[in-house]
Amino acid sequence: QVQLVESGGGVVQPGRSLRLSCAASGFTFSSFDMHWVRQAPGKELEWLAFISYDGSQKYYADSVKGRFTISRDNSKHTLYLQMNSLTTEDTAFYYCARDHDYIWGDYRFNWFDPWGQGTRVTVSS
Amino acid sequence: DIRMTQSPSSLSASVGDRVTITCRASQNISNYLNWYQQKPGKAPKILIYAASSLQSGVPSRFSGSGSGTGFTLTISSLQPEDFANYCCQQSFSIPYTFGQGTKLEIK
Numbered sequence: 001q002v003q004l005v006e007s008g009g010g011v012v013q014p015g016r017s018l019r020l021s022c023a024a025s026g027f028t029f030s031s032f033d034m035h036w037v038r039q040a041p042g043k044e045l046e047w048l049a050f051i052s053y054d055g056s057q058k059y060y061a062d063s064v065k066g067r068f069t070i071s072r073d074n075s076k077h078t079l080y081l082q083m084n085s086l087t088t089e090d091t092a093f094y095y096c097a098r099d100h101d102y103i104w105g106d107y108r109f110n111w112f113d114p115w116g117q118g119t120r121v122t123v124s125s
Numbered sequence: 126d127i128r129m130t131q132s133p134s135s136l137s138a139s140v141g142d143r144v145t146i147t148c149r150a151s152q153n154i155s156n157y158l159n160w161y162q163q164k165p166g167k168a169p170k171i172l173i174y175a176a177s178s179l180q181s182g183v184p185s186r187f188s189g190s191g192s193g194t195g196f197t198l199t200i201s202s203l204q205p206e207d208f209a210n211y212c213c214q215q216s217f218s219i220p221y222t223f224g225q226g227t228k229l230e231i232k
Binding site: 102 | 126156157159161167168169170171174175178180212214216219220221222223224225226
């Protein structure tokens with residue numbers, strides 16, 4: 001079945017780096033755009049980054065632009081999020097999600113499906 | 126950025142009740158609106174996409190409506206497994222943004 005499994009979370013000091021991975025299975029990974037989304041404790045979901053199916057297009061939320069880098073290795077069916085200069089504000093559950101779309105005429109509707117189970121990142125001294 | 130505002134932030138209801146959750150966008154997003162359900166400790170699950178299209182496998186008691194800036198998610202007859210958090214998300218433009226969520230609790 002379609003599955004996404006994140007890994008790489010943990011406790012890290014402010015200013016340090018962490019790399020998250022998201023292993024995909026059950027679908028043709030190289031054909032799908034992908035996203036990272038996070039949820040801080042008690043906060044709403046926050047979209048972080050997008051990467052196109054071939055890695056040629058990347059977009060970021062302002063809150064992480066210049067600090068986080070999304071990438072993918074289609075040969076390994078794996079999505080990554082390199083997180084640098086971490087602050088306590090980055091403490092959250094991090095989810096990877098597949099972009100799923102529906103084309104109706106000239107319109108393209110997209111949503112996140114499925115999501116991984118999430119990996120917890122705690123930034124603390 | 127497009128701001129998504131949900132109401133209410135929490136809601137108490139009983140099994141069998143009909144409930145409606147509202148999501149408002151800060152600008153016209155046509156029908157680029159998705160609804161998710163999230164249970165504690167679990168990842169969000171898509172319920173409704175494009176404002177009113179039911180995701181495959183989602184029970185028909187869930188429905189969505191609206192266009193432009195105002196949207197609703199309706200559960201026609203609450204079941205025990207429906208007590209969860211619900212949030213809306215706009216896919217009109219990047220950065221994609223979510224509502225703050227509605228916690229649906231058992232009365």
